[in-house]
Amino acid sequence: EPEVTQTPSHQVTQMGQEVILRCVPISNHLYFYWYRQILGQKVEFLVSFYNNEISEKSEIFDDQFSVERPDGSNFTLKIRSTKLEDSAMYFCASSLYVTGTAQYFGPGTRLLVL
């Protein structure tokens, strides 16, 4: 069964550094998402992406965040200047359609900002 994959599984970075988190969505899916989960808390929506542009973004997704689909398979989340509070698990998800269809999550990237 196809799955969403993410790399790296863990990333440690210094405050102020840029990080890029990578995701490979399920191949026939058209909609892609990033979520964040701070340890022990709920999953928080960051951004949705369709047809090479952002469809929706939350209040968390400020100017330090950006997303890109650099080729036909990868979907990336860039954090330009990391802050301590960016430490969290970041999940990528994908879905076939936008409305009323299941989103499938990747295994996550655990980001630690020191």
Add this chain to the structure above:
Amino acid sequence: GENVEQHPSTLSVQEGDSAVIKCTYSDSASNYFPWYKQELGKRPQLIIDIRSNVGEKKDQRIAVTLNKTAKHFSLHITETQPEDSAVYFCAASNEDDMRFGAGTRLTVKP
């Protein structure tokens, strides 16, 4: 924007008993309501979902009900087993984003 409330935050049941988790949502335009199970350190896994044109859906020991008028939806797990122990998240989706509840930590005691 959408706000999803989930109760209880923790739930402990004896093996074989039923468990019920309830959620409310605020945006009447939300039309898709999935439930995810998350084991420690793992990804959220979709276990069941319901769309706004359906009132109830069942899949073996798991059922979900939706009351659109009251903006409530609930997860019911019958004949619970120790492997059902996990954190369960409800979510509500309208078009491009999906908002999650705070999660319920379910413990099934053998």
